[in-house]
Amino acid sequence: MFNGTSTFIGNHFEMGRFSRDYMSLKDLWDCAMQKVLGMEVLVGDKFTQEVPIPWSDEVREIREDAGLMDVLSEFEQRNVKRIHFNEVVDISSEADKDKERDQPNRGIAFKLGGDGRIKLEVGQLFKDSSHFKEIILDYSIQEGFKLKRIMNERSRITSGCEVKGCPWRVHGSPTYDRVTYMLKTFTDNHNCLAVPKNRDVTSVWLGKIFETFIKENPYTNIKVLGAIILRQCEVIVPNHTLYRAKKYALKIREEDHKQSYNKLYRYGHIILERNPGSCVKLSTIRFKIDYLRELYWPAARSSNKTAFLKVMDDIKKTSTNAHEYLTRISLENWAVHA
Numbered sequence: 001m002f003n004g005t006s007t008f009i010g011n012h013f014e015m016g017r018f019s020r021d022y023m024s025l026k027d028l029w030d031c032a033m034q035k036v037l038g039m040e041v042l043v044g045d046k047f048t049q050e051v052p053i054p055w056s057d058e059v060r061e062i063r064e065d066a067g068l069m070d071v072l073s074e075f076e077q078r079n080v081k082r083i084h085f086n087e088v089v090d091i092s093s094e095a096d097k098d099k100e101r102d103q104p105n106r107g108i109a110f111k112l113g114g115d116g117r118i119k120l121e122v123g124q125l126f127k128d129s130s131h132f133k134e135i136i137l138d139y140s141i142q143e144g145f146k147l148k149r150i151m152n153e154r155s156r157i158t159s160g161c162e163v164k165g166c167p168w169r170v171h172g173s174p175t176y177d178r179v180t181y182m183l184k185t186f187t188d189n190h191n192c193l194a195v196p197k198n199r200d201v202t203s204v205w206l207g208k209i210f211e212t213f214i215k216e217n218p219y220t221n222i223k224v225l226g227a228i229i230l231r232q233c234e235v236i237v238p239n240h241t242l243y244r245a246k247k248y249a250l251k252i253r254e255e256d257h258k259q260s261y262n263k264l265y266r267y268g269h270i271i272l273e274r275n276p277g278s279c280v281k282l283s284t285i286r287f288k289i290d291y292l293r294e295l296y297w298p299a300a301r302s303s304n305k306t307a308f309l310k311v312m313d314d315i316k317k318t319s320t321n322a323h324e325y326l327t328r329i330s331l332e333n334w335a336v337h338a
């Protein structure tokens with residue numbers, strides 16, 4: 001058994017006793033969220049957990065449960081019962097530190113299509129790895145499937161479709177200047193149903209909701225933005241989501257409004273711009289939806305009323321709160337059939 005302590009958004013707390021076999025990174029973070037915020041919040045997979053090793057100067061970086069098991073085993077072997085977990089580190093913004101850019105002399109610079117849509121082609125050039133990743137992510141949102149990161153290194157990025165066995169792949173790597181990214185191979189073929197269930201859409205919502213604030217305060221640190229969202233929405237948002245939300249909001253132009261609305265409609269979400277007070281509810285429903293999404297998406301996408309009502313009935317069986325919430329919001333805001 002271990003006696004754990006943890007630091008989470010600046011709070012130190014006792015985790016209590018736990019055994020090696022009953023601890024995962026998700027448990028760890030859930031526990032921290034519960035203790036510090038009194039709530040369960042979704043933590044994405046782009047974080048690492050650091051553990052100081054008491055018998056050396058090392059701080060071990062843990063990215064997956066296997067790594068956590070290894071560290072706990074080492075502690076056990078040395079009979080060290082106390083373990084401290086440092087603040088969770090957001091690794092998704094690491095790649096953004098490198099802002100040096102160079103002009104490439106081959107390939108075609110990536111550009112959005114005239115209709116504002118993303119079209120991927122072999123030979124397209126991106127400013128850097130972050131830009132490449134961002135466009136691939138936006139593309140997956142546009143197309144309505146969830147990305148799986150297969151390889152995510154500065155020197156090569158490969159993404160696939162999350163659905164097991166689906167052959168969709170995109171691969172990029174740096175060009176001669178080692179910064180500019182080029183789309184090298186592209187298998188544009190989904191054999192899956194590519195059901196939209198992209199969690200990353202959250203940043204688009206937040207970007208919309210806080211657009212005015214972000215535009216008036218473009219240099220606001222994302223931690224400040226996070227604190228404001230925490231206060232107004234009572235939800236903690238991971239840094240990488242805040243970062244994308246900010247980026248998104250700063251990019252919204254007047255003529256984009258209509259289009260971004262369409263994007264939101266398409267994903268069956270609620271437009272909150274005129275109603276920031278419902279942010280709290282949105283956050284709540286959002287996290288519920290992660291459990292309900294197998295039901296929620298069919299509801300949002302049902303093209304006729306009978307199918308829609310049936311799915312709503314299933315939602316009611318699963319969560320009366322979610323059902324009640326969904327019936328209270330105006331249907332045309334999130335359901336395709338309306």
Ligand SMILES: [Zn+2]
Binds near residue numbers: 168190
């Ligand atoms: Zn697919």
